[in-house]
Amino acid sequence: MIKRLLALDGVQVICLFRDDGALVEGYGVLDESGMVRLAHFAHEYKRMVQANADQLSMFTQMRGWTPPRGWIVRGAGASVCSVGNLVCLVENREASLNEIMNELREAASY
Amino acid sequence: MSLIDELVALHGVFAAGEYSYRGDRFSYKGHVSEEHARMASIMCRATSMGVHMQADIMAGSYPECGVAPAGGWVVRGPQFTVCVMANVFCFLDNQASLNAVMSILRTRLADASSDLI
Amino acid sequence: MTDLQTLMKLPGALAAFEFSDRGELGAHQIAPGGKLDADSLDLLCHVCVANIAIATMQARGWEKVTGAQGFYPIQGFTLVGFEWTAVATENRGVVMANEQADYEQAYAALAG
Secondary structure (H helix, E strand, C coil): CHHHHHHCCCEEEEEEECCCCCEEEEEECCCHHHHHHHHHHHHHHHHHHHHHHHHHHHHHCCCCCCCCCEEEEECCCEEEEEECCEEEEEECCCCCHHHHHHHHHHHHCC | CCHHHHHHCCCCEEEEEEECCCCCCEEEEECCCHHHHHHHHHHHHHHHHHHHHHHHHHHHHCCCCCCCCCCEEEEECCCEEEEEECCEEEEEECCCCHHHHHHHHHHHCCCCCCCCC | CCCHHHHCCCCCEEEEEEECCCCCEEEEEECCCCCCCHHHHHHHHHHHHHHHHHHHHHHHHHHHHHCCCCCCCCCEEEEECCCEEEEECCCEEEEEEHHHCCHHHHHHHHHC
């Protein structure tokens, strides 16, 4: 099901990971070990973003930040985008982040 | 004597406690309110998770790197210092002996699991 | 300011280094025969900058919410690793073997 996200411009890899960070399935240009590493990173980064969003809510007493739905880390040439337990590796030059985040949001809700 | 009791008995230590890695429980002793201790445990847990991730990333790039798995961390401000080893946190003023606190933490938690469970 | 040579005299010192505000490694010294190199030190510098930034956010929030003072601005961050400990202040740091790590002396030297 998630494989169809590879059809989006710029998406190089799409992975689904479990709540413990283990790779469930992945598609794209990375080999198996690369996808395992991407899933592990996304899992840990998700927990860190959740923890920092919790603190932002705690300090500002503002709702609206938590629970975070997703995150994007943007590099010079590539980005990593994640919503829920889905993560994808994206090439910036070709990608529309809006389209990718919308598709990720939809796929993560299945 | 429990580790937390031992820590809060040290000169300059004003709070010590532990949190669950799941983030659903904490306990503490010392001269801070329950709410402030709850906030402290949330902050310490957040930093610990980040530090573990960073140490693991370093080990991924440099397998012989001596920092992973991370054991703990220290943050120092102008008047106060926060020390965390495993899931135990300790707040002290800078007049206290950081070495004494760290020595107790490292000795007593030497066998603590590095799994964040 | 304490120079890197002096930092290398701390007990168990394996490396001393400077880094930019973004975490890029600058001048550094590495004890001979160790496993550290410039690339791993550069990554370590990024870890230090990241955690000083996180701690700064926490200190800011904590002081606003509690009204307490004394954490902000963050002066230093220490990572206690499996074998090694890294102590860093604003733009400099030192790596020490865990068994010989003297945290107080390291912070004092880095503040000097």
